[in-house]
Amino acid sequence: MVLVGRRDGRNFGYGRQLSYAGRQALEDMFAGGHFATVKAHSDRWQAFVRWCRSEDGPGYNDARQVDRQTLNEYAAYLRKQIHQGNRCIATAQNRLSSVNRTLAAMRGDQNVRIISPSQALGQQRSNVRTHAPGGQDRQHVQGLLQALVEQKHGRVAAIVILARTTGMRLREAILADLPRLHREAESLGRINIQDGTKGGRAGASAPRWIIANEEVKAALLLAREASPIGSRNLLHRAESYATFLQRTVLSARKILHMQGLKGFHELRSAYACERYQQLTRHAASVNGGHGNRIDRDLDQRAREQISLELGHYRSDVVSAYIGD
Incomplete structure (x- = not known):
């Protein structure tokens, strides 16, 4: 990703407010795309800005004032939060990483950064899940589906049920070739997840077969009903994946949260x-x-x-x- 950095003026030319400037720099860095990534980094940047303005922070509102000592103090604050049980290791590391990324976007270089978030926090992150995921209870999922449909988010409801019944990623559920999957489910009793897979993997060379039980068939039926007319997936024919993600999926996330689900990955x-x-x-x-x-x-x-x-x-x- 290109380090953009305008460099001239307050917050390196991205505006008077530290919070606003960070997001603007990220949008420049990602060239108007990768909306979910920009939002994630921006949300974590806002947490850094709140710390800057707090009693524990330095009171800065200009990124030009942020130096390595500032970042070390922020890392110490997060480390204290971890020890007090108020913050998990993964969240703290993500926050430091996002501050690194945002500062790089604003400055146009990587001269001010935490080289190793894990070392700065004195913690080694674990990728082993330690808590039960949301979405295991079928009635809970049905309640979520109903809430989404009531709010005119039928396509997002389709994503939820596909992820829960087949283990699809968000992108895979959105780009799934629904007519093909339906044919496979009916004729073979299993489906091969090919579209939207990570790393551009081709289904023909790396098949990923899922048993198509009655729940999977019902999920495919719901998804086909939610699919726009003339489309083979959940996108309108003239709609890009990025646009759907920004305008529809992200706005529906608050419904997931209200229904007690942290995100699609939980499914x-x-x-x-x-x-x-x-x-x-x-x-x-x-x-x-x-x-x-x-x-x-x-x-x-x-x-x-x-x-x-x-x-x-x-x-x-x-x-x-x-x-x-």
Whole structure:
């Protein structure tokens, strides 16, 4: 990603307010795209700005005043938050990383940054899930679907049910070739997730088959009903993925939060936990299970299968979904 940096004037030319300037620099850096990424970095930048204005912060409103000492003090503040149990390690590391990225965008260089967020926090981040994901309860999901439909977010409801029943990523659910998946479900009893996959993976060379039970078939039916006329996926024919993400998906996230779901990724974890129980007859460790201790071979085989279904092809990654 290009480091843009206008450099002249207050906040390196991005405006008088530190909070506004950060987002403007990020939008320049990402050239008007990657809306979810810009929003994530911007939200974490706002947390840094709030700290700057707080009693613990330096009181700055100009990014030109921010130096390495400022960042070290912010890291110390986050470290204290972790020790007090008010902040998890992953959140703190993400906040430092986003401050790095935003300052780089504003300055046009990387001269002021935290070189290693994990070392600055004195903590090693763990990618092992330790809490049960939201979206496991079917009634909870049905309530969420109803809330989305009532708010005219039928396409987002389709994303939710596809992610929960098949483990699709957000992009995969949006770009899924729904007529093809329907044909496969009816004729083969399974579907091959190919469209929108991470890293441009081609389904023909790396098949990712999911059993098409009645719940999957019902999810595909709902998605096809939500699909715009003349489209094979959830996008209007003249609508870009980025536009749909910005104007529809992001605005619907607040409904997910109101319904007690942190995000779409939780639904992939819920799918993984359900598949683990189906494959081993034991609950996933985040749900209080001990299958990994009872039968290690069975546990490993299940993780390998789940990794294939999630499109990772590495069984160690499954710990981020179901725990150790």
